[in-house]
Amino acid sequence: MGSDLIERYLEHVRVERRLAARTVELYAIHLRTLAEKAAAANMPLEQVQTAHIRRWMAQLHGAGRESRGIALVLSCWRGFYRWMGNERLVDANPVQDVHAPKADRPLPKALAVDDAVRLAEHHDAEADPWTEARDHAIVELLYGCGLRVSELVGLDVRASTVARGWVDLAAGEAQVLGKGGKRRNVPVGAKASEALTAWLAVRDDCAALEAARLRDPQGAAALFIGRNGARFSAQAVWKALRVRSLKAGLPAPVHPHMLRHSFASHLLQSSSDLRAVQELLGHANITTTQVYTRLDFQHLAKAYDAAHPRAKVRSETRPKAKATREPK
Incomplete structure (x- = not known):
C-alpha cells in the first residue's frame, strides 16, 4: 500500500505540478527512505506521527547528513503528507512543524594578513596612472576602513547636505551611510589618506567629467568615478578588484x-x-x-600548531587523524 501511495504522489507532482524530472527522481529517493523507516517501525505510512518524523530526522542527522540535505528531505515528506491530507488519507500532517537542525553559520572569507598587505601595496604598471590611482585608493579604503562596497561608492568628494558620505582628510576620518540609514564615522589611516590624496590629485583629469557635471551634478560629485565621469558602481568595483587581486598574485x-x-x-x-x-x-x-571571533580562534589555532612543541608532536604522530578531520 505504501509503494502505491508513493507512486500516486510521484505521478501527481510529475503531471499536475510539472516538476522537473530530476526533482521527481529525488522525491522518489526521499520517499523510499520514508517507506523504509516506516516499514522498520512496522507502521503504515498513514499512521506516521510527528514523533516518528523527529526520530527519523535525528537518525539522518546522526548519520552525518547536513542540515540543508535534511531540510530537502523534510520538504519532500511534508509535501507528500499535504497531498495525503487533500486525498483524505490522513487527518493531520506529521511533518508540518518539524524543521531541520539549524545549519552552522558559514565563516566569512578573510585574507591572510600577508595577502591583504600584498594587495594593498600592489602597483599595476600596465594600468594608466589615472586608473591605477583610483583603484589603489579603493583597495586602501575597503581594507583600511572596513567599508561596505555600497558605502564606498556612496562617498562624495566633499561634504554637503545631499551627500551620502565623504572623507575629511584633514580630520583623518570618513563619514558613511550604512545599513538602515545609519551614519557613522570611520578613521582613515595614513596609507589610505596617502592613496586618496594621490587619487584626488588626478581625479579631475577625466575628459568626460565636465560633461558629467552638466548631465548629473550630484553624480559627478562622487569620490570615485569611471572614465565616463559618472559615479563608479558597485559592480565596477567588484570587477576592478577581481582583476587587481589576480594581477597581485593572490591565489583566488x-x-x-x-x-x-x-x-x-x-x-x-x-x-x-x-x-x-x-x-x-x-x-x-x-x-x-x-562571527569574527571564530576566525580569530582559527588564527590562534594555526599559530599553536606551527609553534607549540606538543602540537608538533601531535601532528607528526597522528597524521591520519588530522587528515580525517579536514574534509569535514
Missing part, C-alpha cells in the same frame, strides 16, 4: 566584502576589542560581529 579573486572581513579579522586579532570592531563595522548587534 578578491571581492569587496572579503576586504571588509579581512579588516575586521585582522583588527580583532591585534586588539581583541570586539566592541570597537562592532562600532567600526556599523553592526547594530554585537552577535553579528562575534
Whole structure:
C-alpha cells in the first residue's frame, strides 16, 4: 500500500505540478527512505506521527547528513503528507512543524594578513596612472576602513547636505551611510589618506567629467568615478578588484566584502576589542560581529600548531587523524 501511495504522489507532482524530472527522481529517493523507516517501525505510512518524523530526522542527522540535505528531505515528506491530507488519507500532517537542525553559520572569507598587505601595496604598471590611482585608493579604503562596497561608492568628494558620505582628510576620518540609514564615522589611516590624496590629485583629469557635471551634478560629485565621469558602481568595483587581486598574485579573486572581513579579522586579532570592531563595522548587534571571533580562534589555532612543541608532536604522530578531520 505504501509503494502505491508513493507512486500516486510521484505521478501527481510529475503531471499536475510539472516538476522537473530530476526533482521527481529525488522525491522518489526521499520517499523510499520514508517507506523504509516506516516499514522498520512496522507502521503504515498513514499512521506516521510527528514523533516518528523527529526520530527519523535525528537518525539522518546522526548519520552525518547536513542540515540543508535534511531540510530537502523534510520538504519532500511534508509535501507528500499535504497531498495525503487533500486525498483524505490522513487527518493531520506529521511533518508540518518539524524543521531541520539549524545549519552552522558559514565563516566569512578573510585574507591572510600577508595577502591583504600584498594587495594593498600592489602597483599595476600596465594600468594608466589615472586608473591605477583610483583603484589603489579603493583597495586602501575597503581594507583600511572596513567599508561596505555600497558605502564606498556612496562617498562624495566633499561634504554637503545631499551627500551620502565623504572623507575629511584633514580630520583623518570618513563619514558613511550604512545599513538602515545609519551614519557613522570611520578613521582613515595614513596609507589610505596617502592613496586618496594621490587619487584626488588626478581625479579631475577625466575628459568626460565636465560633461558629467552638466548631465548629473550630484553624480559627478562622487569620490570615485569611471572614465565616463559618472559615479563608479558597485559592480565596477567588484570587477576592478577581481582583476587587481589576480594581477597581485593572490591565489583566488578578491571581492569587496572579503576586504571588509579581512579588516575586521585582522583588527580583532591585534586588539581583541570586539566592541570597537562592532562600532567600526556599523553592526547594530554585537552577535553579528562575534562571527569574527571564530576566525580569530582559527588564527590562534594555526599559530599553536606551527609553534607549540606538543602540537608538533601531535601532528607528526597522528597524521591520519588530522587528515580525517579536514574534509569535514
